[in-house]
Amino acid sequence: MASKHERFPLAEVTFAGLPLANATVDLWIDEAGRSQWAARVLVSAPLPDTGRLVGRTKDGRAIEGDAFVAGRQMGPGGRRQSLVELHGSGELEGWAEAPE
Incomplete structure (x- = not known):
């Protein structure tokens, strides 16, 4: 269990390198004790x-x-927007660092 x-x-x-709208990020520790993360963002143009x-x-x-x-699915703006889910392929740098 996460x-x-x-x-x-x-x-x-x-x-x-492509500018996007704001994103929502989820960060968790998986069953094996590894840090995992994913992000969701609405886009109006294709992404690599x-x-x-x-x-x-x-x-x-x-x-x-x-x-x-x-993953990609149609966003709330219809065909003009896609909701893209990004999965992290390594550590999310900067999150563990406390703000000054």
């Missing part, structure tokens, strides 16, 4: 299948990590 689940918004988001997700938390921390597109 533990230590956290969800938080991410602003000033880019993926593979892999890239680096970069953004800022509400308290100003810089967060980033490598990710891949795990």
Whole structure:
């Protein structure tokens, strides 16, 4: 069973260098004790299948990590928007660092 689940918004988001709207990030520890994360974002243009997700938390921390597109579905704007789910492929850098 997953533990230590956290969800938080991410602003000033880019993926593979492309600017995006804000994202929602989920971070948890899996059954094997490994840190896992995923992000969801609405997009109006195609995204590469892999890239680096970069953004800022509400308290100003810089967060980033490598990710891949795990799913796409039609967003609330119909065909003009897609809800993209990104899965982390490694640590989410910056989250464990306390804000100053």
